[in-house]
Amino acid sequence: MGLMTSMREKMHVVLWALLAMFILSMTIGGLVGGANVLDILAGNVDPRTTIAQINGEDISPDYFNQLVSQQLEQARSNGQKLNDFQIRRARDTAWDNMLQDVLVSQEVKRLNISASDEEVMYHLENNPPPFLQQNPSFQTDGVFDWDKYRTALASPQGDEWLPIEAFMKNTYVPNFKLQKLLDESIIITERNIKNEFIKRNVNYTISGIHITSGNVPVEESEPSDSEIREEYNKSKSDFKHDELRSVSYVSWIKEPAKNDSVSVQKLATAIYERAKEGEEFATLANEYSVDPGNQGTKGGDLGWFGKGQMVKEFEKAAFTAKKGEIIEPVKSNFGYHIIYVRDKKIEDGEEKVLASHILLKIEISSTTLSNLKRDATLFSYDAQDNGFSSAVSEHNLDIGNHKKMNEEGFSIKGLGGLRAGVRFAFNNKVGDVSDILENDQYFSVFTLDTIIAPGFKSYEEVQAQIKSTLKKTKVMAATLDEANKLLLTISGKDIKLDDAIDEDSELDAIKNESKQLVQGFTSIGRSNYVTGALLAAKPGEILGPLETGRGHAIIELKEISVFDSTEYGVQKESLRKTIFNQKQNQFFQAWLDDLKEDAEIVDNRKFYF
Numbered sequence: 001m002g003l004m005t006s007m008r009e010k011m012h013v014v015l016w017a018l019l020a021m022f023i024l025s026m027t028i029g030g031l032v033g034g035a036n037v038l039d040i041l042a043g044n045v046d047p048r049t050t051i052a053q054i055n056g057e058d059i060s061p062d063y064f065n066q067l068v069s070q071q072l073e074q075a076r077s078n079g080q081k082l083n084d085f086q087i088r089r090a091r092d093t094a095w096d097n098m099l100q101d102v103l104v105s106q107e108v109k110r111l112n113i114s115a116s117d118e119e120v121m122y123h124l125e126n127n128p129p130p131f132l133q134q135n136p137s138f139q140t141d142g143v144f145d146w147d148k149y150r151t152a153l154a155s156p157q158g159d160e161w162l163p164i165e166a167f168m169k170n171t172y173v174p175n176f177k178l179q180k181l182l183d184e185s186i187i188i189t190e191r192n193i194k195n196e197f198i199k200r201n202v203n204y205t206i207s208g209i210h211i212t213s214g215n216v217p218v219e220e221s222e223p224s225d226s227e228i229r230e231e232y233n234k235s236k237s238d239f240k241h242d243e244l245r246s247v248s249y250v251s252w253i254k255e256p257a258k259n260d261s262v263s264v265q266k267l268a269t270a271i272y273e274r275a276k277e278g279e280e281f282a283t284l285a286n287e288y289s290v291d292p293g294n295q296g297t298k299g300g301d302l303g304w305f306g307k308g309q310m311v312k313e314f315e316k317a318a319f320t321a322k323k324g325e326i327i328e329p330v331k332s333n334f335g336y337h338i339i340y341v342r343d344k345k346i347e348d349g350e351e352k353v354l355a356s357h358i359l360l361k362i363e364i365s366s367t368t369l370s371n372l373k374r375d376a377t378l379f380s381y382d383a384q385d386n387g388f389s390s391a392v393s394e395h396n397l398d399i400g401n402h403k404k405m406n407e408e409g410f411s412i413k414g415l416g417g418l419r420a421g422v423r424f425a426f427n428n429k430v431g432d433v434s435d436i437l438e439n440d441q442y443f444s445v446f447t448l449d450t451i452i453a454p455g456f457k458s459y460e461e462v463q464a465q466i467k468s469t470l471k472k473t474k475v476m477a478a479t480l481d482e483a484n485k486l487l488l489t490i491s492g493k494d495i496k497l498d499d500a501i502d503e504d505s506e507l508d509a510i511k512n513e514s515k516q517l518v519q520g521f522t523s524i525g526r527s528n529y530v531t532g533a534l535l536a537a538k539p540g541e542i543l544g545p546l547e548t549g550r551g552h553a554i555i556e557l558k559e560i561s562v563f564d565s566t567e568y569g570v571q572k573e574s575l576r577k578t579i580f581n582q583k584q585n586q587f588f589q590a591w592l593d594d595l596k597e598d599a600e601i602v603d604n605r606k607f608y609f
Contacts, residue, residue, distance in 0.1 A: 047604035052095075054102045055599050061608065067094035083440045084417030088410050091609060103595045108174045111181070115173035120165055124153060129172050132164070182591060186583045188576060195535055196575045197568050199517040204534050205559040207497045209486065210508040210523045212551035216478040223470035231466050232459050239462050244404040244452040245425040248388065250397040251415060251444040252376050257368040264362045268329035268336035271358060275326050281340045281356055290335075291359040300340070300356035307351065314339065318353050335361035376436045376443040383433040388447040404452060407606050415442050419609055424448070426606075476551065483545035483552040490542070490554075497542060497556040512558060524553050 045053050052059040071090035072082055080086055128149065132138065138149040153161070213221060223231075232239075271288055275281050282299025289300050307315060313332040318339055321327050327339040336359070343354040375395075383391035392399055400414040405422055412421045420437045424446050428434075434446040490500050501509040510522050517534060520526035529546045530553060537543055537557045544554035 045602045045604065047607040050602075051604050051608060052098070053600075053602040054099065055106055055601075057102060057106065059098065059102070064094060064098065067098055070094070084410075084419065088417060088419070091605070095605070099596065099601070100592060103592065103599060104175060104178065105171075107595065108178055111178070113174045113177050113181075115169050115177070117169075119173050120168045123168060123173055123176065124165070125150070127176070129168075179588075182588060183584060186580060186587060188579050188583070192579055193572055193575050194568070196579055197571055198535065198563070199531065200575075201516065201567065201571075202563060203514045203516060203561040204557065205512055205514040205561075206521065206534070206555050206557055207501065207511045207513075208509060208521065208524060208553050208555040209483075209497065209501060210510075210548065210551060210553045211479040211483045211486065211545070212508060212523075213475045213479070214508065215482050215551070216475055220478050221471055221475045223467055223474060227470060228463055228466050229459065231470060232462065235466075236456055239457040240455070241404075241457055242406060242454050243426075244406055246401065246403040246405070246449045246452070247412075247421065247425050247446050248399050248401045248449055249412070249415070249421070249444045249446045250379060250392060250395075250399060251442040252372045253442055254364055254369065254372065254440070256362045256364045257371075260365045260368055261362050263365070264336055264360050265329060265331075268338055268358075268360050271360075272326065272328050272338050275338065275340070281326065281358075285356060285358045288360065289358040290361050291357070294359075300358050302355050302357060304345075304352050304354050306353075313337075314357075318355055319351065329360075335359055372443055373436065376445060380433065380436055380445045383445060383447065388431075388433055401449070412444075415439065415444060418442075418444070421446055423609070476547070479551035480545055480547075483554055487542075487544060487554055497554065514559075514561075524548050524555075525550075527553075530555065 045058075049060065050058045051061040051064045068087075068090050071093050072087065075086050075090060076082055132149070133144040138152065139145055140148065267288075271284055275284055282301075285294060285300030286297065291300070293302075294300055307319065309315075310318065311332045311334065313330050314337055317327050317330045317337075318341055321339070321341045323341060323344050325341050327341070329336040329338055331337075338358040338360075340356045341353055342356060345352050345354075379391055379395050379397070382394060386394075402413040402421075405412075405425060407422065407426050409422045410417055410419050412418045415421070416439060418437060418439045421434075421444070424434045424437065425448055428448050430448050430451060432448050437444050437446060486500070490497065498511055501507055501511055508523050510524075513521055515521055517531045518526070521530075524530060525548060527546065527548045530548065533543045533546055534555070534557060539557050539559055542554065542556045545552035546555065
C-alpha cells in the first residue's frame, strides 16, 4: 500500500525510547561552488538553506540529512557495506520518500483531513502502525503480541506515548483516511474475481502459429539511413542535453602489494607450525580464520564435501592429503588456506573428505595504502605545477577518460562510483587539476578537458538507439501483415489451424498445448492480448492476429477445462484481496505520479553531492 509505505518510513523520525533506533551520523559535504552558487539561484531558492522546495515548502539540508542517515543505518544493520553506491541509493531512496511524504501531507491539508482524539485512540488500540507491531518489546517469538501491546498502552510509565499520539494524530490517521478515500475509486466486480480464478486454475488447450522476426525478411525490418535520419530530425527534442563535461584522470588501484602477500604467508606458516606442534586446530581457526562461514565459533569445520565443491587449489590439496594430515598453507583467489583433513570415505562411488580450514585473506595493508596515496599526492602536486600531461609522462602513468558526463552523474568510466569526480568537473575550469579523489577501489587525480554547452546529442550518438526502435516497430508491423495473410489463407482454404501447421514444418507453432493462462504458452509466452482474447473465446474459435512480445500469433482454442465452482468458493475472498491490493498499489502510484507531474519542485541536491 502506497501510504502505508510512507508511514513505515516516518516511523524513523518518531522520538520514542522503545524503538531504540540508532541513527548514523553523516555529514553532508559543503556546497559545490561556494559563494558562486548565488549566481545560479533559480526563483530565489537558496541552496545554502534549502535542499528542496516542493510547492513552495522548503526542505532543509539537515532534515534531508536525517532521512539519508536512516537509510544508511538500515543498510548497515542489514550487513551491507557502506560504499559510494550504497550512499547514492540511500540518497535516492530518501529523496523519493521525502517527496512522497511531503506531497501526501500537502494533499491531506488541501482536503482538510484531520483526526480526532477518539480516532487516534481507536487506531492505537486496533490498528497500530507497522513500526509498533515490529517493535521487539511487543512481540513474542517474533510475532506481534496483542496482550503485551495493550498492557503497555493501558499502563504508561510516563509521557513515552505522547510522541506516538502526536504522530498518529498528525500523520498516521489522516494518511489512513486519505488512503480510504482513494480506495473508494477501486471497483472489483464478480467478473474480475472469476477471471483471476480462471487464469490461475483453468487449463486452456490451444494450437497456435507465432509469427516473429524470423518470418520477416531482413530488408523489410532494417530501417534505412534516410529513415533513421528522418526520425532523428522529427524527435530531436527527445535528445536534448544540459551542459556536459569531459575529464581525464590517472588512478592507483587499492590492491595488496607483494609485501602484503608475503606477510600473510608468514602468518599462515606460523599458524600451520603451531597446529603441527599440537595446538588445537579448532581453537586456532576460531582465533584466526576470516572465513564468513566460521564466525569464530565453528572451529573451521567445512563438513563432508566431494570433488567440484571447492576451488581448484583447495580441492587438489585436500584430496591428495592423507586422513589426519594438516596441510601447509595453500594459496587461492580467496587467500591462504591451512587445511586439516579429518577423515575420508567413499560414498556411492564418490570420494569425500571431511575437513576443517583456516582462511587468511590477503588484504591491502595500511603501509601499502599510504604508499599509494603518497604516489597520488606527488603526482597531483606535479600536475598542478607543471601540467597534467607533463606529469603523466614523468610518472609513466596510463590515462583514463570519461567524456560528456552530466551534472547528475555518479559513476566514472573505469573507476566506478565516484561522485567527487563529477563534482570536480562541474566546479572547475578547463585545465584545472584535482586533489586526490578516492572511492573503495582507487585513488585518482582528475583534470577537466572540455566543457560542452547545452544542446542536442549528435545523430551519430543516437543512431543505434533510433535504429533499434525503428526496427522493432517495422518488425511488429511486418509480423502483423504476415499474420493477416496467413489468416486469410486459412480462411480461404477453409482448413483447420492444425492442418496449416502440418503443411509447413518451418512454422513456429504449437499443437494441442494445455496450460493455465498465467503460465503462458510455448514460444508465445504471456501476453495480455492473448489472455484477454482467450478469456472471451469459446472452443472452436480462431483468434488473431494477437500481439505478443515478439510478434503476432494466430490461435485456435481447442478446449477449456471444467470450472470448479467449489474451489472458486474457497479462493474467492483471497483472490478479491489480491486484486484489491494490486489495484490499490496501481491507483496510488498513478495518483502520486499525477501529484509529482503537477508539483513545482526545486531540486538543489547537485549543490551538495
